[in-house]
Structures are given as structure tokens and as C-alpha cells.
Amino acid sequence: MxxxxxxxxxxxxxxxxxxxxxxxxxxxxxxxxxxxxxxxxxxxxxxxxxxxxxxxxxxxxxxxxxxxxxxxxxxxxxxxxxxxxxxxxxxxxxxxxxxxxxxxxxxxxxxxxxxxxxxxxxxxxxxxxxxxxxxxxxxxxxxxxxxxxxxxxxxxxxxxxxxxxxxxxxxxxxxxxxxxxxxxxxxxxxxxxxxxxxxxxxxxxxxxxxxxxxxSGFVSSRRISDWAKCLIAMHDLCKSNPELTNHVEFQMRVWKSISEMEQHCPDEQTLIADLKSRSQGSSTEYAIRLFVQRIRKALRTRFSKTHWSPAFxxxxxxxxxxxxxxxxxxxxx
Structure with missing residues (x-):
């Protein structure tokens, strides 16, 4: 059919x-x-x-x-x-x-x-x-x-x-x-x-x-909190395969979301706590990895002429x- x-x-x-x-x-x-x-x-x-x-x-x-x-x-x-x-x-x-x-x-x-x-x-x-x-x-x-x-x-x-x-x-x-x-x-x-x-x-x-x-007209705080909910859901959907959500790049997403939530949605403490319970590593480790990630992205953009990841x-x-x-x-x- x-x-x-x-x-x-x-x-x-x-x-x-x-x-x-x-x-x-x-x-x-x-x-x-x-x-x-x-x-x-x-x-x-x-x-x-x-x-x-x-x-x-x-x-x-x-x-x-x-x-x-x-x-x-x-x-x-x-x-x-x-x-x-x-x-x-x-x-x-x-x-x-x-x-x-x-x-x-x-x-x-x-x-x-x-x-x-x-x-x-x-x-x-x-x-x-x-x-x-x-x-x-x-x-x-x-x-x-x-x-x-x-x-x-x-x-x-x-x-x-x-x-x-x-x-x-x-x-x-x-x-x-x-x-x-x-x-x-x-x-x-x-x-x-x-x-x-x-x-x-x-x-x-x-x-x-x-x-x-x-x-651009959509409330940025709503977008940020929605992404936090999404990451929590992704983590829980894959809990039978923890190697997926333990992956450093997924954890980078989680830590970045925590930072954005604390900055733009400080009143949503329950959601922030739920997100933190799915995170691993420390905020210092996150900051270092984020710096390295930005350098890599800049180099990729310069030499391959695109900021898109290889997956695209x-x-x-x-x-x-x-x-x-x-x-x-x-x-x-």
C-alpha cells in the first residue's frame, strides 16, 4: 500500500x-x-x-x-x-x-x-x-x-x-x-x-x-525550559543504554542547558534540579570542554567553510x- x-x-x-x-x-x-x-x-x-x-x-x-x-x-x-x-x-x-x-x-x-x-x-x-x-x-x-x-x-x-x-x-x-x-x-x-x-x-x-x-518572537525563556525538558526526556528514554547519555557530547548539552536555565529561568528550580540529576562531571570540566568545543567549531568553520557538524x-x-x-x-x- x-x-x-x-x-x-x-x-x-x-x-x-x-x-x-x-x-x-x-x-x-x-x-x-x-x-x-x-x-x-x-x-x-x-x-x-x-x-x-x-x-x-x-x-x-x-x-x-x-x-x-x-x-x-x-x-x-x-x-x-x-x-x-x-x-x-x-x-x-x-x-x-x-x-x-x-x-x-x-x-x-x-x-x-x-x-x-x-x-x-x-x-x-x-x-x-x-x-x-x-x-x-x-x-x-x-x-x-x-x-x-x-x-x-x-x-x-x-x-x-x-x-x-x-x-x-x-x-x-x-x-x-x-x-x-x-x-x-x-x-x-x-x-x-x-x-x-x-x-x-x-x-x-x-x-x-x-x-x-x-x-525570534517566541519567548526565549520558554525555548530554554522546553529544551531542558527535552534533554531530561531523552535521558530517560535511553536509560536502558546509559552509554548513550553518558557520552561527553550529550553531557555537554546537559551542562549548557543547566547554565542557560540558571541564567534565564532561575525560578524553575525543580526543572533545574531534575536536569542536574541527569548530569555527570563538574561545572569546571564543562567550562573547559565548552572552550575546546568552541575552538574546534571555529577551526571547522574556517577550514571546511561550514559550521555544520559532519553528521549533516x-x-x-x-x-x-x-x-x-x-x-x-x-x-x-
């Missing part, structure tokens, strides 16, 4: 969400269903979606509860064999679903990920915000879970999931409005999910804020990828 359920949360992105839906409906493998969950928008998103798409999409309205709650509603209603967790302002090459379904079926994997790029979009022009990310799979020197806990991240837009692995992982946490994807991805990986890479598509992630919950396998936009972008009606520069 190749039925894909596309789940798109929306909050106050009138126009942009329409562009995303058009992109989804134009896929060479037509989606089984497109579920748009409007999370209490106060603009004309709902009217605009209804006017343009009618019964081509399933439009669900709910009170503003955050992105996790919106995605949970979509997951509850999804009936496809695969799920594409798309954001309401991003775009993908028109072959994404076709090639990624093929990759999952061929490999019998649970998750497929593909190249993606941070971009600025101005009418029909696209400006790259750095190199293309994930031109190749993460190095085999670590498992995807090990990389994700230490020096890697992704966005779900450039992935495709088997519905069964998401059902096994459960629902999104709704107490985090940022970092919820990261916690959820670790939960998925701890369900022995098989991950495969496919390079035949590309996803365009808007680097502009455009109302992103993680944008960065590269220039290929001719094939440029053609994919032009097929969307854009000129890349």
Missing part, C-alpha cells in the same frame, strides 16, 4: 499555508489525504483554505493548544500507511512522496530522510541560507540515535514515516511548544525504528520566521536539485 496521510498544523499563516497545500496536492504520487489542523488562527486562514481547496483537504479547527496538540489531532485522524508531518510554510520537490514511499517499500524501513535546505523565498526567487543539508546519510560511525543525541538534528518535513512506527511511539508531548519534534524523534528511534536515506528529493525549509513558533553531510545545490526547484516555479540563487 502507498497511501500517504499529510498532516499540516496551521496558525496564522494565511497564504503561506495555501502555497504549502498546493505543493502537497501537486505531488507526483497524490496523497491519500491532506489533514490541515487550524490551531485557533485569528487571521483568515480558515476561510482562505476552504475557499481554495474545499473538500480536497480535511480542515479541522481547534482552540489554540500548540503544535504538538495539533499534530496529535492529525495523527488520531490519519488513515494512511505513511505519514508526512509537514509544516504550514515549507515546500518539497514534487517527487518527494513518490521517491520516499519507494525507498520505504524497497528497504522495509520505518523512516526515510532526504536532502533539505534552509531558504529565503521572495516571490519566485529562492536564496540559499547556507549549504544543502543531508546530501548524504549520516556517517556510519554512529547510529542515527547516537548522532541525534550528540551532534545532529533534522526537521520532520524532509522525512516520511510509516504510520505503524508513529503509533508505537505514541503522541506528541503537549507541554513543550518547541523541541517537541526532537523528543518525539528520540522516542521513535527507541522503538527500534529502521532508518534509511534517499537522495532523490529535496525539501525547502523557510528560514524566515513567518510566524514560526520557534521564531553538507554540500552545494546539485544541478538535479536546481531543476527540482525550477519545477516548483522558482529561480534558485
Amino acid at each position: 502507498n497511501r500517504v496521510s499529510v498532516i499540516i498544523p496551521n496558525y496564522n499563516r494565511s497564504g503561506l499555508v495555501n502555497e504549502t497545500v498546493r505543493n502537497v496536492l501537486a505531488q507526483s504520487l497524490a496523497p491519500h489525504e491532506v489533514i490541515v489542523i487550524d490551531d485557533g488562527s485569528t487571521d483568515d486562514s480558515v476561510d482562505s483554505l476552504r475557499s481554495e481547496f474545499g473538500d480536497q483537504i480535511r480542515l479541522i479547527q481547534q482552540a489554540n493548544q500548540g503544535p504538538g496538540a495539533a499534530r496529535n489531532e492529525g495523527l488520531d485522524r490519519a488513515t494512511g500507511d505513511y505519514v508526512w508531518l509537514m509544516d504550514s510554510d515549507d515546500l518539497s520537490s514534487l517527487n518527494k512522496l513518490e521517491t520516499q514511499v519507494d525507498a520505504l517499500q524497497t528497504s522495509n524501513a520505518d523512516i526515510v530522510y532526504s536532502p533539505w535546505a534552509r531558504v529565503f523565498i521572495d516571490e519566485n526567487r529562492i536564496s540559499m541560507d547556507g549549504p544543502v543539508l543531508q546530501q548524504r546519510p549520516v556517517p556510519e560511525s554512529r547510529t542515527p540515535l547516537q548522532w541525534f543525541l550528540t551532534d545532529w538534528s533534522l526537521v520532520f518535513q524532509h522525512c516520511l514515516f510509516r504510520t505503524s512506527i508513529l503509533r508505537a511511539a505514541g503522541q506528541y508531548r503537549t507541554d513543550m511548544w518547541t523541541c517537541d519534534d526532537s523528543e518525539y524523534f528520540v522516542r521513535i528511534l527507541t522503538k527500534d525504528a529502521k532508518v534509511v536515506f534517499d537522495d532523490r528529493s529535496i525539501t525547502l525549509y523557510r528560514a524566515d520566521d513567518h510566524g514560526k513558533v520557534t521564531g 553531510q553538507t554540500g552545494s545545490l546539485t544541478a538535479t536539485q536546481q531543476n527540482m526547484i525550477e519545477e516548483l516555479g522558482f529561480v534558485a540563487r
